[in-house]
Amino acid sequence: xxxxxATAVLVGRAKRGxxxxxxxLARAYLRASWAVALAVVGRPADAEDVAxxxxxxxFAKLDTCREPRRFAAWLLQIVRNRARSWLxxxxxxxxxxxxxxxxxxxxxxxxxxxGVRGRLVAALALLTPMQREIVLLHDLEExxxxxxxxxxxxxxxxxxxxxxxxxxVLRERLAPDAPREDGR
Amino acid sequence: MNDDxxxxxxxxxxxxxxRWKRTIESIAARAAAAPGAPRPLSAQxxxxxxxxxALAAGVALLVWLAAPPAGPPAPQPAPDAPREDPAxxxxxxxxxxxxxxxxxxxxxxxxxHEQF
Numbered sequence: 313x314x315x316x317x318a319t320a321v322l323v324g325r326a327k328r329g330x331x332x333x334x335x336x337l338a339r340a341y342l343r344a345s346w347a348v349a350l351a352v353v354g355r356p357a358d359a360e361d362v363a364x365x366x367x368x369x370x371f372a373k374l375d376t377c378r379e380p381r382r383f384a385a386w387l388l389q390i391v392r393n394r395a396r397s398w399l400x401x402x403x404x405x406x407x408x409x410x411x412x413x414x415x416x417x418x419x420x421x422x423x424x425x426x427g428v429r430g431r432l433v434a435a436l437a438l439l440t441p442m443q444r445e446i447v448l449l450h451d452l453e454e455x456x457x458x459x460x461x462x463x464x465x466x467x468x469x470x471x472x473x474x475x476x477x478x479x480x481v482l483r484e485r486l487a488p489d490a491p492r493e494d495g496r
Numbered sequence: 497m498n499d500d501x502x503x504x505x506x507x508x509x510x511x512x513x514x515r516w517k518r519t520i521e522s523i524a525a526r527a528a529a530a531p532g533a534p535r536p537l538s539a540q541x542x543x544x545x546x547x548x549x550a551l552a553a554g555v556a557l558l559v560w561l562a563a564p565p566a567g568p569p570a571p572q573p574a575p576d577a578p579r580e581d582p583a584x585x586x587x588x589x590x591x592x593x594x595x596x597x598x599x600x601x602x603x604x605x606x607x608x609h610e611q612f
Contacts, residue, residue: 326527329528330528331524331525331527331528332524334523334524334527334528335520335521335523335524338520338523338524338527339520342510342516342519342520342523343508343509343510346509350507356507356509359509360509360519364519364523367523367527368523368526368527368530371523371527371530372527372530427506428506429506429507432504432506432507433507447502448504450501451501451502451504452504452508479500479502482502483502486502
């Protein structure tokens, strides 16, 4: 993640239409956007679409970003909103023709994918959106608890608690002797 | 703490570096080309050059069309009938070409008896 000052410089240049600045911001924040989108929509491929869409939407209204140093928080809120809207539309679109499964589906029907990737996606579906967001931002995007707390407007203690619980659930689910989705 | 991290690399979209790079470039290009997106000064000047030239050409055309048509040329004195200079006519008379009287010469020049 870029530091706030470098981010503010890029935001300033992007506001003047600098294509390289757009690329710099996308390079710095696209994967974080994907992580936040994945935390909501549950499917990696869908999260990519949402993240790109949200980033473009954010760039289109960059003039409304009043605190360029807090661009990350501003962007991730846009991603979150877009992802929720996208999820609502998907739920309307994917109305089941048969009786729905009684099992909880916190991430909105994540697609079953084969192998380690599929197990990871299925395990993430067992977490709350906040836990997913924090574990992805911390373990994939390598944000610190201070950064996560600042951008998500929560305390560092809360960030650590969410991370601890998320990792525990994921390890249980991803352990070699854990039950698999396909029953093997 | 790093040992405790969950390995998300199997679902990491940036794992395919080339594809990720293309995605970022695509986003930057679309953002820069989006309608209403601010553009660099050089691009704005370049974009305005064409319309500005077209506008100038249009204005010039309108001015040219609105101008009154040129009238017939002013009548020029016939080259074979030059008006004789009065001083030259009197000089010629005084030097001996007295084919007519002085009064005739003065009358020719528009001077009548009554002025004397």
